Structure formats: C-alpha cells, structure tokens
Amino acid sequence: MDYTVSIIDLKSEGIDGKITRLLNTTFGLRMSWEAIKANTYYDNSFAGSPSSFYVGAFKGSELVGFVAFKSHDFLVNGVVINCFHHCFVATASSMRGKGVFPSLLAFGKSHLKAMGKIGFVYGVPNQFSGPVFKKLNYKNLGYFSKVNVINTPILFSSAFREWHADDTLFSDTAFFQNDYQLIDAKQKSPGSNIIVFEDLGNLIWGKLRRKKKGGMSFNYFSVGGMIVNKPYFFKSTVKKLCKQHKVLVVQFLFHHTSMFKKLFKRPVLAIHSEPLVVDEVEISLPSEPIFNFMPGIKDHF
Amino acid sequence: MKQDLKRLLYTVRPQRLPRNLVLTTGYVFHTEEVYNDDIFRRLFDFCKGYTAITGKQAICTVMSGISPKVRAGMRLFNCSEQKLADLYHQLSSVATIGYHGHFYFNADLHQRHEAEIRSNNFSIVQLTEQFSNDLEWFKKHELNHNDLYAGGWWFMNQHLLSLLIKAGFKYDFSFSKHRFFLNQFSLDFMIEHEIKTGECFEIEVETIGKIREVQNLIGSSSSAFFEDYVRNLKRIIHPAHPKVVGMFNSHDYDLHPANALNFFTTLKQLPQVSFFDAADLLDGRLNIDFRPTVLPVHRLQNDMLASVR
Ligand SMILES: [Zn+2]
Numbered sequence: 001m002d003y004t005v006s007i008i009d010l011k012s013e014g015i016d017g018k019i020t021r022l023l024n025t026t027f028g029l030r031m032s033w034e035a036i037k038a039n040t041y042y043d044n045s046f047a048g049s050p051s052s053f054y055v056g057a058f059k060g061s062e063l064v065g066f067v068a069f070k071s072h073d074f075l076v077n078g079v080v081i082n083c084f085h086h087c088f089v090a091t092a093s094s095m096r097g098k099g100v101f102p103s104l105l106a107f108g109k110s111h112l113k114a115m116g117k118i119g120f121v122y123g124v125p126n127q128f129s130g131p132v133f134k135k136l137n138y139k140n141l142g143y144f145s146k147v148n149v150i151n152t153p154i155l156f157s158s159a160f161r162e163w164h165a166d167d168t169l170f171s172d173t174a175f176f177q178n179d180y181q182l183i184d185a186k187q188k189s190p191g192s193n194i195i196v197f198e199d200l201g202n203l204i205w206g207k208l209r210r211k212k213k214g215g216m217s218f219n220y221f222s223v224g225g226m227i228v229n230k231p232y233f234f235k236s237t238v239k240k241l242c243k244q245h246k247v248l249v250v251q252f253l254f255h256h257t258s259m260f261k262k263l264f265k266r267p268v269l270a271i272h273s274e275p276l277v278v279d280e281v282e283i284s285l286p287s288e289p290i291f292n293f294m295p296g297i298k299d300h301f
Numbered sequence: 302m303k304q305d306l307k308r309l310l311y312t313v314r315p316q317r318l319p320r321n322l323v324l325t326t327g328y329v330f331h332t333e334e335v336y337n338d339d340i341f342r343r344l345f346d347f348c349k350g351y352t353a354i355t356g357k358q359a360i361c362t363v364m365s366g367i368s369p370k371v372r373a374g375m376r377l378f379n380c381s382e383q384k385l386a387d388l389y390h391q392l393s394s395v396a397t398i399g400y401h402g403h404f405y406f407n408a409d410l411h412q413r414h415e416a417e418i419r420s421n422n423f424s425i426v427q428l429t430e431q432f433s434n435d436l437e438w439f440k441k442h443e444l445n446h447n448d449l450y451a452g453g454w455w456f457m458n459q460h461l462l463s464l465l466i467k468a469g470f471k472y473d474f475s476f477s478k479h480r481f482f483l484n485q486f487s488l489d490f491m492i493e494h495e496i497k498t499g500e501c502f503e504i505e506v507e508t509i510g511k512i513r514e515v516q517n518l519i520g521s522s523s524s525a526f527f528e529d530y531v532r533n534l535k536r537i538i539h540p541a542h543p544k545v546v547g548m549f550n551s552h553d554y555d556l557h558p559a560n561a562l563n564f565f566t567t568l569k570q571l572p573q574v575s576f577f578d579a580a581d582l583l584d585g586r587l588n589i590d591f592r593p594t595v596l597p598v599h600r601l602q603n604d605m606l607a608s609v610r
Pocket of ligand 1: 403453454
C-alpha cells in the first residue's frame with residue numbers, strides 16, 4: 001500500500017484547497033469549499049451527538065482519496081440513533097484500482113466503532129460505486145418509491161389514497177429522519193432555498209425548482225421530508241402547498257419500506273434512483289426494517 | 302350571508318341528537334394565553350357562567366411559565382412568572398387546574414414548526430426533561446395540577462403516558478376520535494382495543510402503573526349554532542355505543558364565551574345530557590366504567606437500540 005489513511009485534520013494548513021481540488025477534479029465540478037463543507041459537514045451539537053468527520057488517503061502530503069462521514073440522527077421510538085452518511089467519495093485517477101475506496105470506508109467504520117454508540121453507516125450509491133458496497137458486505141435495502149403529484153383538477157386527487165377513519169400512520173419501530181435537524185443543516189448551506197410548509201399539524205419541506213418541459217416552464221416542488229400527524233388532511237395540505245407556491249408538480253420520494261406509501265394510491269419503485277445501503281456499526285437491524293426516509297437524508301439534496 | 306345560509310339549511314334539515322344518546326360531559330380548556338388580561342378576564346367570567354348553568358366546574362389545564370411558547374407571550378404582555386402563577390391561582394377559584402404540555406426538539410427554536418413534538422417524531426430525552434421542568438414550575442409556584450392532563454397538539458404516546466403515571470397523574474383528556482384532534486398513537490391504540498367514541502378506559506402501562514382516559518369529543522369555542530355542535534358530535538358517535546362520556550374542549554384564546562354559554566344552556570335543557578367535573582372524577586362519584594386496557598412494556602423498549610442508548 002503506497003498511501004496512508006487517516007482522519008483529516010480540518011485545521012491543517014491548506015487542507016480545504018486539497019479537498020476542493022480532489023473533488024472538483026474527480027467529479028468535473030467547480031464547487032467552492034464552502035459548498036462542499038455545507039453539504040458534507042454538520043456539527044450536530046443540537047442533539048449532543050458527535051460531529052461529522054472526513055477520512056483521507058494520503059500519498060506523502062498529497063490527498064489522493066476522500067470520503068465524508070456526515071453525522072445524522074435518526075429517531076426510533078423516541079430514541080436518538082446517531083448514524084453516519086458517507087458521501088462525496090473520491091479517489092484520484094492515479095490511484096484507481098488500489099483499493100483506496102474500501103480502505104477509506106473500513107477506516108471510517110473502525111473509527112466509528114471506537115467512538116461507540118453509533119447505529120449504522122449508510123450510503124446512496126450510484127451504479128458505479130454500488131458493486132463496491134456489495135463486496136464490503138453492506139446490506140442493500142432497496143430503492144426509493146416515487147409519486148409525482150400533478151396539480152391539475154383530475155390528476156391531483158388520483159395520486160392520493162382515500163384515508164379512512166380507521167387508518168393510522170403510527171410506528172414505534174420505524175426509523176424516522178430527524179427533519180428538525182435536517183432542515184437546520186440544509187438551511188445553513190449557502191444559497192439554501194428550503195421551504196417549510198405547515199398546515200394543521202402536517203409539515204412538508206423541500207426545494208422549489210423551476211422546470212422546463214416541452215416548451216413549458218413550471219414550478220416543481222421536490223420534497224425533502226415530511227412530518228404527517230394528520231393524514232386525514234394530507235391531501236388538502238399538499239393542495240395548499242401547491243396553491244401557495246404556484247406548484248404544478250410535487251415529487252415525493254420515500255424509501256420503499258416507508259409508511260408514507262399508505263398516503264398514496266400508486267407509488268412506483270424508482271429503480272433508476274440510488275438504493276439505500278447500510279452497514280451496521282453497533283445495532284443489528286431487524287429482518288424487515290422500516291425506513292421512513294426521504295431525499296432529505298441524502299447529502300446532495 | 303354564510304350565517305343566513307346556515308340558518309336556512311338547519312331550518313330545512315334540522316339537526317337533533319340521536320334519541321338513544323345518553324351524554325355525560327365535562328369541559329376542558331387548553332389554557333395558553335392568560336398573560337393577556339383580556340383573555341384571562343374572558344376565561345374567568347366564562348368559567349363562572351359555565352358553573353352557573355351546569356352546576357359543575359370547568360377544567361383549565363394550564364401551561365407552565367417556563368414553556369417557551371408561554372414565555373414569548375409573557376414577554377410581549379410584560380407578565381412575570383409570579384403574575385402568571387397568581388392568575389392560575391385566581392383561576393382555581395372558578396375552575397379546576399390541570400397541566401397542559403407542549404414539547405419541542407429545541408425549546409429555543411419553538412417558533413419553528415419542525416421543532417414541535419407532535420407524534421412519531423419525538424425524542425424521549427427532550428420530552429422527559431421538559432415534562433419534569435414544567436412540573437417543577439408548578440411545584441415552585443404551589444400550583445396543584447390535580448393529577449389532570451391534556452396534551453398540547455394532542456400529542457400522546459407510551460412514553461408520555463409513563464411519565465404521567467410516574468408523576469401520579471390520574472386522568473388524561475388527550476385521546477379523541479375527532480379528525481381535528483387525532484393523534485396517530487392514540488388512534489392506533491383505540492383501534493387496537495376497539496374503543497368507541499365516548500367510551501372511558503384505563504391504560505395500564507405494564508410495570509409502570511395506570512391512568513384513566515376520558516375522551517375529547519368536539520371543540521366548543523365559536524359557533525353560534527347548536528346544530529353545528531350536534532352535527533360534529535354525530536360524525537364521531539358510534540351507533541353501537543350511544544352511552545357517551547367525554548369532554549368538550551376549547552383554547553382560552555379562541556373561545557367565544559356568549560356562543561359557548563348558549564350552547565351549554567341548550568344542552569343543559571336536554572333530558573339525555575348530564576354534566577360532571579374534576580371533583581366527580583377524582584372523588585369517584587361518577588358511576589362510569591373505565592374499560593381496562595394494557596400497554597405492553599416492550600412498547601417502551603427496543604432491544605435493537607440497547608447498544609446505542
Ligand atoms: Zn395547546
């Protein structure tokens with residue numbers, strides 16, 4: 001092995017430039033250090049949970065591999081479970097095929113084990129990095145499901161399942177994303193345009209985008225997360241959101257095990273989306289875990 | 302215009318309580334803004350009026366003076382903690398005081414909706430800490446909450462039940478079948494145990510203890526039409542359970558005293574309706590059954606999480 005792996009000391013001279021260069025070269029992007037840090041680092045002091053950290057592969061003083069471990073708290077039955085999202089994984093082209101990527105992940109995991117009380121590490125890999133996770137014995141927990149709600153008179157209602165008096169949306173075993181924490185983290189990103197919409201105890205947050213299709217341009221709301229306490233009113237909450245922000249399409253993506261699927265008539269498995277892969281650190285997941293996850297848990301949302 | 306239409310509608314299609322309905326009812330307030338003198342005066346006078354009509358006292362579940370939501374209002378109205386406590390003491394001369402809790406992920410950011418703890422998204426640590434701080438405030442100001450509780454935002458779950466039981470609370474008014482007051486834990490529990498609207502029950506949280514539940518029926522705050530209340534009530538009553546025991550509820554700040562008192566005057570005249578208050582409950586004078594239910598202790602724990610706690 002002609003490189004060493006270690007936790008990146010963010011105070012070391014010039015490290016911001018090295019990370020920025022490696023990521024931009026690898027991904028062909030022009031991100032600023034501020035944007036990279038905002039997407040990958042959350043200090044998590046709100047819950048008293050550990051901070052995010054970065055792992056680097058070095059050849060001498062040169063940074064040749066990078067992965068961010070972003071700290072996230074999930075909630076299960078009121079218990080805060082600190083987990084880490086590994087994201088922005090990059091290896092310098094000169095170092096490809098030398099096992100840098102698995103070494104970075106393995107180092108990160110042993111670091112987490114030493115920290116103690118960490119739930120799991122997760123990622124949402126694309127088709128290129130997917131096979132690596134399989135080799136590393138990650139659990140592939142499958143895809144996200146998708147519902148596009150089109151705000152036109154007939155199509156709008158057809159997206160939602162009729163909610164009956166004896167339908168409930170409660171779980172004391174599901175993993176919930178911590179929307180309070182996620183919104184806080186995303187709002188701290190420079191240029192963040194997160195919208196938080198509340199109605200009768202239902203909360204939907206996400207990003208408003210402008211889309212062009214077939215010569216038409218329209219508002220598109222991409223949901224990052226939601227807290228649904230009044231499912232009976234969910235449809236009207238979405239309607240009000242559309243009205244207030246003049247939205248034509250609202251996109252809901254949720255992990256296929258999420259209980260949010262009960263709210264919709266025909267969620268479609270988004271097989272072209274990134275699957276959720278998980279590596280348990282301290283907890284053993286049940287055989288059929290429920291992840292109430294939406295795109296807000298992803299680094300690039 | 303809307304009022305005229307409604308009057309016309311109810312003339313054409315009158316609303317009456319089902320003939321076989323036997324309604325035993327009380328009143329619970331979610332008291333949140335009495336630091337505002339106008340709201341305090343209105344609530345105080347209403348409670349006197351309510352007792353004059355029904356012969357019973359309303360229950361005012363109140364929020365502690367360290368709740369961030371209340372503190373923000375207190376600052377605005379220049380009301381000290383001592384003054385708030387004094388107002389609650391005054392209120393206790395015309396109503397029975399109880400505890401009304403609202404909980405947050407982060408009390409400092411209470412004005413953000415995502416920080417509100419309402420159902421599945423909650424944290425035991427924050428809940429426990431804020432609950433005990435609230436009760437500490439009651440103690441410090443020698444305020445008796447009479448072991449009565451009503452949940453803010455109708456938030457309820459197995460952990461809050463346990464906290465209430467451990468703190469000695471005897472009655473809770475947080476469960477409801479009305480669509481505005483639904484909580485997903487509460488509804489799930491009532492469905493699992495086939496509890497009908499207006500059926501009282503007792504929850505035994507295994508190894509912790511028991512608490513009694515009197516359901517919330519409908520809000521009674523603003524409408525001038527008796528028929529509106531009847532219509533709302535009929536919507537949640539189960540035909541197989543015409544013996545209904547439950548609470549009407551209102552906030553202090555959205556109460557329309559004249560309309561609400563008119564409603565109770567009309568209700569009082571119906572032979573099928575009777576009233577109770579906290580004293581009836583706490584002294585066991587009321588002849589109602591509380592169906593026993595059990596909440597298994599594993600609902601409070603999770604083996605998977607033992608290593609990360
Ligand atoms: Zn309240």
